[in-house]
Amino acid sequence: MAGIEKSFGPVRANRGASLDVGAGEIHALVGENGAGKSTLMRILSGMFTPDAGTVEVFGRDVTGWTTAQAIDAGVGMVHQHFMLVPTLSVAENVVLGTEPRRRLVLDRDKAFRDVEELTRRTGLMVDPRRRVSELSVGEAQRVEILKALLRGARVLVLDEPTAVLSPPEVQELWGVLRGLRNNGATVVLITHRLDEVMDISDNITVMRAGATVDRIRTSATTPNDIARAMVGREVALAAEADVYRPGRTETGAAPALEVRDLVVAAPGRPRAVDGVSFDIRPGEILGIAGVEGNGQTELIEAIAGLAPAASGSIRLAGADVTGTGVRERGDAGLSHIPEDRHRRGLLLDYSIADNLVLGQQHRFQKGLALDRERIARNADEQVRAYDVRPPDPALPARALSGGNQQKVVVAREMMRDFRVLLAAQPTRGVDVGAVELIHDRLRQARDAGKAILLVSAELNEVLALADRVAVMYGGRFVTVMPRSEASEEVLGPYMTGAQREAA
Amino acid sequence: MSTAVQQTPPAAPETKGGTASSAWRGRLEEALLPPIVAIVLALVIGDLLILSFGQSPGAVYKLLLEGTWGNAYGFGQVLYKTTTLAFTGLAVALALRAGLFNIGAEGQLAAGGFLAAALGLMLPAGTPGVLAVPLCIVAAAVGGGAVGAVPGALKARFGAHEVIVTIMLNFITLALLNWIIAAHLHVPETLHTPDIHAGAVPRLGGAFTGSAANWTILLSLAAAGAVWWYLFRTRRGYELRAVGLQPDAAEYAGVRVGGVWLRAMAVSGALAGLGGVNFVLGYKHYYEDGFAGGAGFLGIAVALVGRNDPVGVILAALFFATLSQGGLAINAVVPKQMVEVLQGVVILAVAVAVPEVRRLLRLQPRRG
Numbered sequence: 001m002a003g004i005e006k007s008f009g010p011v012r013a014n015r016g017a018s019l020d021v022g023a024g025e026i027h028a029l030v031g032e033n034g035a036g037k038s039t040l041m042r043i044l045s046g047m048f049t050p051d052a053g054t055v056e057v058f059g060r061d062v063t064g065w066t067t068a069q070a071i072d073a074g075v076g077m078v079h080q081h082f083m084l085v086p087t088l089s090v091a092e093n094v095v096l097g098t099e100p101r102r103r104l105v106l107d108r109d110k111a112f113r114d115v116e117e118l119t120r121r122t123g124l125m126v127d128p129r130r131r132v133s134e135l136s137v138g139e140a141q142r143v144e145i146l147k148a149l150l151r152g153a154r155v156l157v158l159d160e161p162t163a164v165l166s167p168p169e170v171q172e173l174w175g176v177l178r179g180l181r182n183n184g185a186t187v188v189l190i191t192h193r194l195d196e197v198m199d200i201s202d203n204i205t206v207m208r209a210g211a212t213v214d215r216i217r218t219s220a221t222t223p224n225d226i227a228r229a230m231v232g233r234e235v236a237l238a239a240e241a242d243v244y245r246p247g248r249t250e251t252g253a254a255p256a257l258e259v260r261d262l263v264v265a266a267p268g269r270p271r272a273v274d275g276v277s278f279d280i281r282p283g284e285i286l287g288i289a290g291v292e293g294n295g296q297t298e299l300i301e302a303i304a305g306l307a308p309a310a311s312g313s314i315r316l317a318g319a320d321v322t323g324t325g326v327r328e329r330g331d332a333g334l335s336h337i338p339e340d341r342h343r344r345g346l347l348l349d350y351s352i353a354d355n356l357v358l359g360q361q362h363r364f365q366k367g368l369a370l371d372r373e374r375i376a377r378n379a380d381e382q383v384r385a386y387d388v389r390p391p392d393p394a395l396p397a398r399a400l401s402g403g404n405q406q407k408v409v410v411a412r413e414m415m416r417d418f419r420v421l422l423a424a425q426p427t428r429g430v431d432v433g434a435v436e437l438i439h440d441r442l443r444q445a446r447d448a449g450k451a452i453l454l455v456s457a458e459l460n461e462v463l464a465l466a467d468r469v470a471v472m473y474g475g476r477f478v479t480v481m482p483r484s485e486a487s488e489e490v491l492g493p494y495m496t497g498a499q500r501e502a503a
Numbered sequence: 504m505s506t507a508v509q510q511t512p513p514a515a516p517e518t519k520g521g522t523a524s525s526a527w528r529g530r531l532e533e534a535l536l537p538p539i540v541a542i543v544l545a546l547v548i549g550d551l552l553i554l555s556f557g558q559s560p561g562a563v564y565k566l567l568l569e570g571t572w573g574n575a576y577g578f579g580q581v582l583y584k585t586t587t588l589a590f591t592g593l594a595v596a597l598a599l600r601a602g603l604f605n606i607g608a609e610g611q612l613a614a615g616g617f618l619a620a621a622l623g624l625m626l627p628a629g630t631p632g633v634l635a636v637p638l639c640i641v642a643a644a645v646g647g648g649a650v651g652a653v654p655g656a657l658k659a660r661f662g663a664h665e666v667i668v669t670i671m672l673n674f675i676t677l678a679l680l681n682w683i684i685a686a687h688l689h690v691p692e693t694l695h696t697p698d699i700h701a702g703a704v705p706r707l708g709g710a711f712t713g714s715a716a717n718w719t720i721l722l723s724l725a726a727a728g729a730v731w732w733y734l735f736r737t738r739r740g741y742e743l744r745a746v747g748l749q750p751d752a753a754e755y756a757g758v759r760v761g762g763v764w765l766r767a768m769a770v771s772g773a774l775a776g777l778g779g780v781n782f783v784l785g786y787k788h789y790y791e792d793g794f795a796g797g798a799g800f801l802g803i804a805v806a807l808v809g810r811n812d813p814v815g816v817i818l819a820a821l822f823f824a825t826l827s828q829g830g831l832a833i834n835a836v837v838p839k840q841m842v843e844v845l846q847g848v849v850i851l852a853v854a855v856a857v858p859e860v861r862r863l864l865r866l867q868p869r870r871g
Contacts, residue, residue: 306754327757336755344755349748354741359756361738369736 004053006039013039014050015210019188021155021203023058026177026187028197028218031207032230032403032431037190040207041157044188045077046070057155076153078144080160084132091115091128094146118146123179137293138169145176156180157188160429162196165291167459167492174200192230192431194223206230231433244464244483247283247446254318255279256333256451257303257420262312264295264302272298274475275312280420280451285442287454287466288477290495295475296455297339300424303453304336305329306344317419330359335413339424339455345409346397353379353393356412382411386437403434410438414445421445424455439465459488459495473497537808537857538818544852545845552844556837563833570832571825577832579707579714583786584798584824585817586716587612589723590778591802592820593730594647594771596811598665600734601767602747607654607669608775609799610676611647615776616783617680618646620790623699623783624688630701636784639702640722643780644773650676651772652765659761665768673799684792695791704784717785723820726774727813733770734813743767775799801827804850822849 006014014036021027031037042048044055046067055063057073065073084093091111100110115128124142132140141161148156158177162170177187177200191197197204198218206214206229214229257280266272273295280286288296301307303314305326313322316332324332336359338344346355356379357364364371364378379393386407388400397405410426423442427435442465446452456462462469469486470477471494478500481490493499550560571577591608598605605611622642626635654668688696706717734740745753746763754760782794805823809815823846830842 304755325757325759326754330757338755343749343751345752347745347749347752350745358745358752361741361756365738368738369732370738370741372736 001040001044001055002053004040004043004055005051006036006043006048007051012210014043014053016053016212017207017210018053018212019044019205020215021186021188021205023186024181024184025202026181026189026200028201028204029188029190029207030192030194030197030204030226030230032192032401032433035207035230035431036210037207038159039210041077041159041188041190044070045075045157071151071153074152074154076148076151076156078141078148078156078158078161082140082144084140084143086131086133088132089128090126090130090132090135090143090146093132093143094118094128094150096147098151114150115146118150122146122149122176124149124176136169137291138165138172141165141173142176149180154184155186155188157190159190160192161189162191162193167488168496169291170196194226197226198223208232227432231431244466245443246483247285247443247467253282255315256282256317257453258313258315259303260313260315262299262302262314263310264298264307265310266298266307269475270310272475273302276472276475276477277312278470278477278480280453282419282449282451283446284468285446285452285454285466287456287462287469288472289456289459289462289469289491290472292457294472296424296472298475299472300336300339300422300453300455304334304338304422326359327362330416333417333419334422335416335418335420336422337409337413337424337426339428341402341405341409346405348398349396351379351394351396352383352388352400352408355397355408356382356393356415358412360412360416378415382408382415386411401431402429403431406430406438407434410441414441419450421450421452422455423452425457426454427461428457459491463487471495473500476500532861536861537810537815537853538822540857540860541808541849541852544856545848548848549841549845552841553837556841558836563836566833566836567829571829575710576714577828579711579716581821581824581828582707582711582720583715583717583781584827585820586720586723586781586785587778587798588801588805588820588823589817590726590781591775591799592805592809592816593723593726593813594651594773594775594778595802595806596809596813596816597730597734597743597774598767598771599806599811600747601743601763602750603655603658603764603767603771604666605651605654605669605768605771605775606666606803607651607672607676607772607799608778608802609795609797610669610673611650611772611775612778612795612799613680614650614676614779615643615647615773616779616794617683617790618776619643619702619779620696620699620783623702623788624696626699626701628700632701632703635701636704639699639784640777640780643776643778643783645776647776647779648769648773651775652769655765655768658768659764665764677795680790681792684790688790690789693791694793695787695789698788699783702784703788704780706785715786717781719781719785722777722780724817726777727817730774731813739766775802801846804846807850808853 001019004014004017017036017040019029019040029037039048043050046065046069049064054061057075062069062073085096094115095111100107100114112128119125119128124146126139126142132143135143161173165173181187189201201218204216204218204221204226205212206226208230260277262273262276263271264273276299278286290296298307302309305324309322313320315321316329316334319332321329321332342348347358353375357375361370364375376393383391383393388404388407397408413421426442427438430438442452454462454465463486467483468480469483469491470480471491473494474497478494553560553563571581591612594608594611595605619639619642622639650672653672654665657663657668658665684694684696690697704718734744742753742758743763745756745758746760750760778798783790801823805816805819808822809819826842826846830839833839
């Protein structure tokens with residue numbers, strides 16, 4: 001791919017981007033959010049047509065092809081969000097769209113046989129007869145890869161494949177990808193996690209602001225060099241500077257948040273949170289590690305007032321808030337950075353200014369009307385304090401990159417007068433620079449005597465911030481330990497459920 | 504951050520042109536594109552239809568314009584029809600802003616008209632207008648609002664889908680009103696109530712004399728202004744639109760989504776009910792079975808073409824009222840049902856063609 005240009009309205013997503021991937025290599029495509037990685041890959045897979053530039057696959061000029069042509073030519077895309085039918089079996093999902101038929105009827109046996117054969121050949125072990133709804137995230141991802149391979153993919157594009165995986169599952173995925181490469185397949189991996197890049201890739205292409213800024217051999221570089229190329233300046237990396245710095249937990253003080261025997265139901269899982277108890281004191285960060293889908297989401301939603309507690313109690317600054325609504329809890333001193341900013345945390349079509357009062361709109365009232373003047377003033381302040389780019393409070397939240405969207409959410413939740421902060425995946429899908437800023441603000445809040453409950457799928461983040469670490473597995477806290485005892489090696493077995501202790 | 508060594512600020516992302524001017528362009532496109540596409544498409548299809556009847560399109564359109572905007576009586580009729588459509592269009596638009604599809608404006612309109620007439624009949628003759636007119640207007644809002652609140656409450660409480668409930672409630676409301684009129688209130692040999700004793704609103708005088716146009720049109724304009732203020736300036740409106748865009752985010756913001764549904768449907772119903780004053784207080788001074796005549800359903804089209812924007816709704820109401828009145832003007836040469844076909848074309852144009860045209864405008868040529 002050379003000289004790719006693509007604009008969406010006034011936004012130039014790709015400006016002269018290029019990508020050169022050799023056959024049979026694992027190639028990492030890295031860059032901050034909004035750098036244009038996904039756009040470039042969508043052009044490769046035929047979803048977008050470039051405004052200028054050329055795309056060649058195996059020496060053939062294929063610029064502006066369609067998705068069907070891309071699939072025929074062996075370019076397969078594994079999306080960040082799985083596109084599977086949960087009620088169908090693995091085999092049925094894999095063959096969907098290219099079903100083997102006997103006259104007009106689906107040849108189920110052949111589908112099972114084909115998929116079984118493919119799993120054996122590639123080492124992507126999943127039982128083709130199981131229903132997709134019963135699979136773990138890691139298994140579902142394998143089904144996605146199988147789908148692409150069954151269609152004859154020789155170039156496999158994976159968009160942030162590790163975001164939803166536990167460390168052992170990541171290692172398994174690496175094994176699979178290496179196996180595919182050794183069989184001659186080409187893999188393009190989109191990611192922003194530099195440790196992974198170093199781990200798995202042969203070559204690296206770095207993108208910044210829509211353009212390709214560097215192409216490096218992995219063996220000849222360091223994470224620091226890559227990060228500098230991504231951001232265009234020196235940044236603190238989790239590996240070195242973003243280390244845990246203890247706070248001054250007020251051990252004598254009464255807990256700011258007390259959760260007792262909390263049980264929360266979710267659709268199909270009556271005990272998604274299965275009897276969890278803990279306290280957080282002022283000036284303390286409790287980090288919850290664990291593979292996603294083990295009840296963390298339900299726990300946070302129940303504390304926030306978004307999901308009812310089936311039993312148990314929640315006390316905020318000494319007051320029982322178990323049965324109260326979201327607004328009452330907010331007024332009682334609860335702040336909440338939700339895990340999904342696109343679903344909960346932002347109104348994508350509202351302006352940045354309006355988003356900066358979301359959840360606090362009743363405090364920006366003048367009579368019946370909203371106090372436009374105060375909302376505008378507040379927006380100017382927050383946009384400056386959090387360096388939201390572009391700094392135009394009238395822009396809709398949708399127009400911002402993921403990192404800047406998250407800055408808006410964090411700014412808003414930090415400006416509340418709060419005692420307890422729920423921070424769920426506070427830096428998910430956020431670029432390195434913004435991670436730095438968000439971690440800093442969380443530490444500042446902790447040092448100002450706030451109690452913080454942190455949930456993160458990134459173990460590094462938990463280890464960098466938390467004063468105490470809990471691991472959630474199967475809806476329970478399988479262990480809680482002080483930060484001084486926690487490490488990736490210690491926590492790993494708890495995260496996979498291999499080890500547990502009464503907590 | 505203390506650990507950052509070189510603090511060279513990254514270059515600000517450049518954008519083509521100013522964001523302010525592109526925002527303006529977007530807004531202008533949003534406002535103008537639907538009516539332009541709709542009218543062009545309606546003209547093309549209309550031409551074909553007229554030709555198929557063996558008439559000259561130019562002559563028929565001339566007739567249509569003369570019969571509507573061309574003389575004071577015709578224009579008065581257009582204004583009269585605009586008033587009802589503005590109310591039902593605002594009703595549908597407000598509900599849609601909350602993410603609800605109110606197909607019950609027809610029944611709510613009838614209920615509003617009925618309650619206004621019932622109060623007008625109960626008030627003693629000679630009640631001063633300053634008292635009777637506002638009371639009857641409130642009665643219309645209450646009548647429509649009560650009918651609208653039912654689907655809102657059922658959705659909030661039981662999750663009943665508002666489309667089904669509002670459609671069904673149309674039949675129930677209209678049949679119930681029909682029964683009340685037929686059994687208790689009608690003037691013999693007719694399907695309407697006796698004249699109201701108080702609460703009549705005068706018609707527009709001057710050149711409009713003879714047409715049904717009356718001063719309730721000012722109420723519809725005031726309602727449009729009020730709806731705009733409510734939606735875009737108040738905290739309740741902020742929350743209502745949030746529910747319509749992203750219910751999960753609204754819930755996160757401490758909004759009780761069920762409460763917003765109930766409120767939005769009640770206000771929507773009240774707006775539709777207010778449309779009843781046009782006929783009852785402003786025109787005939789009695790309630791007549793079937794006076795709504797589809798204006799409630801046409802309100803859906805008005806809201807759609809008006810892009811759920813109060814100003815757009817007023818313009819769309821004017822447009823549909825012109826078509827509707829124009830149908831009568833051209834009835835001599837082509838069947839007036841042609842106008843109904845054109846209304847359908849306009850709705851399809853807005854629903855299908857406008858997104859398509861917008862896509863074409865964005866789409867750049869496939870290879871440079």
